[in-house]
Amino acid sequence: MSKLSEQDIEKKLLHYPDWEYFDNAIHAEFEFDNFRDCFSAMSRIAFECEALNHHPNWSNVYNILTISLSTHDAGGVTDKDFELVDAIETIVEPIE
DSSP states (O other): OOOOOHHHHHHHHTTOTTEEEETTEEEEEEEOSSHHHHHHHHHHHHHHHHHHTOOOEEEEETTEEEEEEOBGGGTBOOHHHHHHHHHHHHHHOOOO
């Protein structure tokens, strides 16, 4: 998978307002009502990561989930990262 140009990344990010590009990766932070909801989302995301064989750098402190995505084999952000963003966005999307 080929590394995307910064222009391509910024264009794709227009569809994902919660995500930013810096330090050669795309990043987002999500806040949940409590630890249980945050951990539940992380568990669901983990299944998507396994299905895509693509794993984020992430951390969790109480109700905050911080995620960084980059395709290490390509040395930067690829379409594979955006596939995972799509899955993550579906999982963390607020229920209205």
